[in-house]
Amino acid sequence: MTRQEILSELKKVLSPYTLDKEALAGIDENTDLIKDLKINSANLVDIIIDAETKYNIEIDYDAADKMVNVGGCIDVIEEKTNQQT
């Protein structure tokens, strides 16, 4: 998967947690989940769990700390899915 492919898949993961669908449609690697998408910080845990299920990966505490913006999420998903193959 390319980073662009992951980004477009990531929109689906993030969708239930933001009301700002316009901002979601326009996300790029620099988009901050809390500041730009107004996602409740507690929901970051749910996004991690959803990503784990979707990609069949395990995201540890250290990796999860990086998932505060879209680029960080892609880094983690890319790294963990690559480890599997």
Next chain:
Amino acid sequence: MNKRVVVTGMGVVSPNGVGINAFLDAIQNGVSGIKFQPLYEELKFSCHVAGKPDFVLEDLKTKNYISEVVFHGLKGTNIGYGLMAALDAWADAGLEYDTGETRWETGCIFGNSVSDTEAMKNVITRVDNKEAKKLGSRVVEQAMNSGVTSYVSGRLGLGNKVITNSAACATGTQAILMGYEAIKDGYAKRMLVGSSEYVDTYVFGSFDSMRVLSRKYNDQPEKASRPMSITAGGFVPGSGSAALVLEDLEFALARGSKIYAEVLGGSTNSGGQRMGGSMTAANPQGVIKCIEDSIANANISPNDIDLISGHLTATNADMQEIQNWCKALGRSGNDFPLMNSLKSMIGHCLSAAGSIEAVASILQIIHGFVHPNINLDDPNPEIGNYINLNRLPVSIVKKDINIVAKANFGFGDVNSCLIFSKFNPNDTTRNFI
């Protein structure tokens, strides 16, 4: 100076009607909300019937009660009932949901018994399967007892007292009383009060095991809840919620609000589990004192009471309750007020009973009627030793109702009683010090 407290909004999620209009229609026509529950037969319970509201959780999202983000991950049925009743009451009071600012003048007192055992089952299963990491962020807020008040106050930005109360079957009346006190004493201008209860299979099973549930009418669900009947054989659990918006009279008038009724006063106490009282039985002296204190607190005479909305669950405690009312009011025979039990139609909604019955009480004041006691074709003849049986109407009575006493008595020997009145703007005697 004490503030006068009035009811300006109501919402209800009842087994025989969701929404005030449907509920009003049901209680005027004696419509039962008790239905056969195939699952309870399968689970080998003794009682196979229950009252459950015709409620769809999804409505909270599609009908704009809460945002899709809040809805995503919401599983607690109890919270769903409470949110719908509370937000309906808020809208009924002519108030907007959305606010950018905290509403410091408004608080919320809402009660329930258990938070949600089905939601907790998910936690237990995950943890036992060593999958705690999969639980996510939305479990704690739904498992905590203050789930309903948290969701309601968050949706509406309520910033005054936010309290979750719990007093078994006296919870709902107690919540309304506490809200009334907060306004009367000047701590809040407006209180959103009520209670909710979701009797899931685990709660139901626990009561079933106590052998206090109706079991002889499993094939005739609508006849299963029979308060004061000689063939009453236990109560029928019900689920649901109701809410009231209470406001400081001057505050309500200043915004041009309609006024449904006035809360004149009330009392909550305990019999201390002494003198015949226990964990599961009421000390008659505690009940009598609670009613007497309510009447004194409301500054009325017992003779002013037109209607009693009883606790009357359809157990052998009904007879004792009637005697307690007689003693507390000093009224009996033909002089006894009219009395009814909403539980004949919807069963016993435990923590939600008090608030749903309070809404029924207020509707009877507004529309001038006394709803029927259904399933009272064979009243316990012993009742005749205390009051005239014509005091227990079996069909609707159209009548001006000025004052209603609404009481509930719960496990733990706790009691709560409220006095509701028709609102009379010219009644200056209410402006007591």
